[in-house]
Amino acid sequence: MQIGMIGLGKMGGNMAERLRRGGHEVVGYDRDPDVSDVGSLKELVDRLEAPRAVWVMVPAGEPTRATIASLGDALSTGDVIIDGGNSHYLDDQKHGKELAEKGIKFVDVGVSGGVWGLENGYALMAGGDKADIATLKPIFDTLKPEGEDGFVHAGSIGAGHFAKMVHNGIEYGMMQAFAEGWELLEATDIVTDVPGAFKSWRHGTVIRSWLLDLLTRALDEDPGLEDLKGYAQDSGEGRWTVQAAVDHTVPLPVITAALYARFASRQEDSPAMKMVAALRNQFGGHAVTAAEGSYEKGADAPGAADSTMPEANGS
Template sequence: MQIGMVGLGKMGGNMAERLRRAGHDVVGYDRDPKVSDVGDLAELVERLQAPRAVWVMVPSGDPTRATVKELAALLSDGDVLVDGGNSHYLDDRKHSEALAGQGIGFVDVGVSGGVWGLENGYALMVGGDPRHVEMLMPVFRSLKPEGEDGFVHAGEVGAGHFAKMVHNGIEYGMMQSFAEGWELLEATDIVTDVAGTFKSWRSGTVIRSWLLDLVARALQEDPDLSELKGYAADSGEGRWTVQAGIDHAVPLPAITAALYARFASRQEDSPAMKMVAALRNQFGGHAVSAVQGQREKGADAPGADVAPPVDPQG
């Protein structure tokens, strides 16, 4: 099958390569001329035979919106546009409605697999009209992992990215659990082989998973993770998952806590914890850590000017 691929970064480039290895005719466009097959989107569309299929793999938000808008002016009745990035499912519905007026189909695909997808395949969560999905099935079959699983036509437009959003929310919670478990093991001298413990869990346990494999790999490369800084960004899908939980009145305590933990990782000195420390000092005379160069202040600190605690149990 012939397909256009817009965005040839880590994911898009590897997906294009996997499709080529499977015998598909891929015409790729990227802003980097070193990896692009064409000079612009207009040339990309000209190179494709109707009915065309164009897969967009660019960052979500404004870059995707701008790309979809530009392609809408170039594609024709019967063509299909695929958004395989991490777009919000509500954007999918807007794009689908806008393109439908021109007879252009729209399919949203949540893609998971990361840098390992080239060799192992990509898990695909698809949303769209069954006719458009069927048109793209040769591509989906080549991209997915071998075997029965790894692909789902999750529902109408938006369902693919909604499923991927929830997938990533679950991923947040799982990663946070592994992280907290690692920190607890490292905090004591009871377990002397932390890396070996994680490695042992890869077989025969109920928590064995690809994420656990990656934990073991990371600890093998850097046993105490000393080469890393405890800072974790979020891609946006964790936030969207929490918001969707609020919108649908579904409690998501684990996913929400994992998202907030990432926010906390970006604070070298938490403003909120400053207030907590100040309040504990005020009502209970509990010791607080002062700014570097100043002395610790607390109930037993020399010169501490603290009123008697109102509630000694606080």
């Protein structure tokens, strides 16, 4: 099958390569001329035979909106646009409606697989009309992992990115649980082989997973994670998941807490925790000063039953 691919970065470039290996003809366009097959969107459209299929794999938000708007002006009736980025599902519904007025079809696809997808395949969650999904099935079959699973026609336009949004929200929660478990293991003197503990969970346990495999890989490369800073960005989909939960009155305490933990990671010295410390000091004398190594243990601190004793003022 012939398809255009717009955006040839880490994901788009590998997806284009996997499709080529699968026997498909891919015409790729990217702002980087070194990886692009054509010099413009117009040239890409001209190279494709009608009815055309164009897969958009650019950053979510304005880059995707602008690309889809340009394609809407360049494509013809019967052509189809696939948005494989991390767009918001409400944007999908808007794009689908606007393109339908021009006779152009639209399919949204949530894609998971990261840099490993080229060799292992990509999990695909698609939203759109049943007939359009069927037309694109050869593309989906090549991109997905081998076997029965790895692809779902999740529902109407927007359903693919909604499913991927929830997938990423779950990922937030799982990653946070592993991270908290690692921190607790590191905090005790009882467990002397923390990487080994995680490795022991990789087979035969209920928490075995690809994330756990990646965690042990990270610990092999940097056992104390000393080369990293404790800063975690969020892609936006975690926020959207929490907002959707509010919109549908569905409680998501784990995913919400994981999102807030990422926000907390960006604060070198949390303003909110400064206020907590100030209040604790006011009502209980539990002061923690900014001077390094200088603090007082409150009555609720371990080993500080009598804060007037000398050892209660140690570090």
